[in-house]
Amino acid sequence: MEGSSSEEGEDVNWTFYRDREEWADLKPVPQDDGPHPVVAIAYSEKFRDVFDYFRGVLKVHELSERALDLTRDAVELNPGNYTVWQYRRQILKHLDKDLKEEMAFVAEMISAFPKNYQVWHHRQVLVSWLNDASDELQLTAKMLALDAKNYHAWQHRQWAIRTFNLFQNELEFIEKLLNDDIRNNSAWNQRYFVINQTTEFAPEVIEKEIAYVLSKIKIATKNESSWNYLRGIVLHSESGLRKPSVIDFCDELYNSGNRSACLLSYLVDAALEQAEYGVVKENSLLSIDKALELCDNLANEFDVCRRGYWNYISGCLRVHMN
Amino acid sequence: MANLVKDVTINDSHPKTLLLKRHVEYIAAYGNNKEDFEYCMTEYLRMSGMYWGLTAMELMGHLHYMDKAQVIEFISQCIDSSGGISSSIGHDPHLLYTLSAVQILCLLDAVSVLPVDKVTEYVASLQKPDGSFTGDKWGEVDTRFSFCAVACLSLLGRLDAIDVDKAVEFVVSCHNFDGGFGSQPGSESHAGLIYCCVGLLSITGRLHLIDGDLLGWWLSERQLPSGGLNGRPEKLPDVCYSWWVLASLAMLGRLHWVHKQSLERFVLACQDTELGGFSDRPGDIPDPFHTLFGLAALSLLGNGELGKVNPTYCMPQHVIDRLKLRPQVLSV
Numbered sequence A: 001m002e003g004s005s006s007e008e009g010e011d012v013n014w015t016f017y018r019d020r021e022e023w024a025d026l027k028p029v030p031q032d033d034g035p036h037p038v039v040a041i042a043y044s045e046k047f048r049d050v051f052d053y054f055r056g057v058l059k060v061h062e063l064s065e066r067a068l069d070l071t072r073d074a075v076e077l078n079p080g081n082y083t084v085w086q087y088r089r090q091i092l093k094h095l096d097k098d099l100k101e102e103m104a105f106v107a108e109m110i111s112a113f114p115k116n117y118q119v120w121h122h123r124q125v126l127v128s129w130l131n132d133a134s135d136e137l138q139l140t141a142k143m144l145a146l147d148a149k150n151y152h153a154w155q156h157r158q159w160a161i162r163t164f165n166l167f168q169n170e171l172e173f174i175e176k177l178l179n180d181d182i183r184n185n186s187a188w189n190q191r192y193f194v195i196n197q198t199t200e201f202a203p204e205v206i207e208k209e210i211a212y213v214l215s216k217i218k219i220a221t222k223n224e225s226s227w228n229y230l231r232g233i234v235l236h237s238e239s240g241l242r243k244p245s246v247i248d249f250c251d252e253l254y255n256s257g258n259r260s261a262c263l264l265s266y267l268v269d270a271a272l273e274q275a276e277y278g279v280v281k282e283n284s285l286l287s288i289d290k291a292l293e294l295c296d297n298l299a300n301e302f303d304v305c306r307r308g309y310w311n312y313i314s315g316c317l318r319v320h321m322n
Numbered sequence B: 001m002a003n004l005v006k007d008v009t010i011n012d013s014h015p016k017t018l019l020l021k022r023h024v025e026y027i028a029a030y031g032n033n034k035e036d037f038e039y040c041m042t043e044y045l046r047m048s049g050m051y052w053g054l055t056a057m058e059l060m061g062h063l064h065y066m067d068k069a070q071v072i073e074f075i076s077q078c079i080d081s082s083g084g085i086s087s088s089i090g091h092d093p094h095l096l097y098t099l100s101a102v103q104i105l106c107l108l109d110a111v112s113v114l115p116v117d118k119v120t121e122y123v124a125s126l127q128k129p130d131g132s133f134t135g136d137k138w139g140e141v142d143t144r145f146s147f148c149a150v151a152c153l154s155l156l157g158r159l160d161a162i163d164v165d166k167a168v169e170f171v172v173s174c175h176n177f178d179g180g181f182g183s184q185p186g187s188e189s190h191a192g193l194i195y196c197c198v199g200l201l202s203i204t205g206r207l208h209l210i211d212g213d214l215l216g217w218w219l220s221e222r223q224l225p226s227g228g229l230n231g232r233p234e235k236l237p238d239v240c241y242s243w244w245v246l247a248s249l250a251m252l253g254r255l256h257w258v259h260k261q262s263l264e265r266f267v268l269a270c271q272d273t274e275l276g277g278f279s280d281r282p283g284d285i286p287d288p289f290h291t292l293f294g295l296a297a298l299s300l301l302g303n304g305e306l307g308k309v310n311p312t313y314c315m316p317q318h319v320i321d322r323l324k325l326r327p328q329v330l331s332v
């Protein structure tokens, strides 16, 4: 795509609007930046020319084919300008344009400016107008292949899935992403989103998810995202963090010499939860004494930069000591 | 899989002290260069740009360098008949810029130039039945806009104009399993949006609705070995995220859960020794946005050369005191 938000002006095929005969009737409106006049600008003739004419059509509220073309030039030069997008939609409606063409255009714009709010919003409006989300999973998958954490792409995907009930193959899609990058927090979040909206947390779902996430934790024991997911899932089980199968897993990991801060912090929180339920177990991985020792290790060795947090948690644990 | 942490390295070539004078010059010069390409490209967020610059100047004790009358005149030209305020003259009104304008006018003690009833009406008109807010009459729902609306109305003393309970309810519905908040129900936790949600709960006095320990833990996990904070797991550290995380922790009464010295070192390393200003990461190009958040973060960390910043509003504390606002802050 030729438009970009970088400096323009050297484009040989470009004709300024001020030199176009078909625009001779429209009075351009220069940028007004408040009481002090803007200095004559040399930075980008093209940019200034396009926006002078855009302000011109806005002023006379012209909803025409040529104004539509002009907004295209304007958003290509500056996709963040929300006023131009809004005006473009007004023209599209007014002229009753073929929205399929516009869908292709906005897909191009999304590829060129994947982190821009306006391009994604424009897409969402068009999908709503068309009441057709058949391309959205593919489009977002393509954008996520380029940047697996693009927040706009995920938000759009969730919106399309939720609005048009497209949950069917989403878990498969997520598994593919997690196989590519086990630390993809967005994908873990999406997994929770799908389950929460479909099967919910029935006992067999909980078991299945725990088995899945533990298999992933085994591969990367310091992965904050998978541990957070585990915590999110066990909260739906009756035994919470103290779920025996999970504690056994942690026990084994700990005894194999693993000292990942995520593992230790899970054990500390499980011990705290246990103490809050009034159960005291001596000589176990979940005893208060052991948890205090772990906090100490974390504060002084494995997670020194969060010492303030570990000291706080030690204090919470001590409350339960008699 | 190798356990590579995404982070930056800070070395002795990076600045270690606050280059206050340079930043004053940087901000003062920024708006004067109207032929600058970047200046024209950012016209659509001019109002926020002015808020960043003016607030930064006040935190540095140099607000008097700025032409207040000119700023007020500009804002009054951006007020739409709907009561909404636009980013610049001739643009459509938007909640983001309405908040920025109100913040500026509070800072300058000039709210009287606003048609407060109209502005209030505009903000209230953007609330949806589920309590959420859109950014303008066309736009999408986002917890950012919930914060903008509530912050704006509280600064104007007009929170009574919206359904506060519903606004709170919507924000709580965006609470995630990991303790954080996203832009909409189910959206991934994100430090910037956490700031917005915690900020809204702070203004409305509902911070008890969150598990401060769980969220505080997630937030403190954002600190990387360089000392900088990221906005989501596995992302690079950034000065603006450092502010949003730190401000959220401050509201939760858990500022001390991050390692202050290393964070301060990271933020100072993001200063541009030649141009002045702060960039997102050491060595990048500075901008007013990261300059304000760099200064605000240093202020929260207790830097004595800067004025005190309020973590909820990202405005000078004395302004919040003058307005007699008491946003909630937890203590542990």
Ligand SMILES: [Zn+2]
Pocket (backbone or CB within 6 Å): B238, B239, B240, B241, B280, B290
């Ligand atoms: Zn940033």
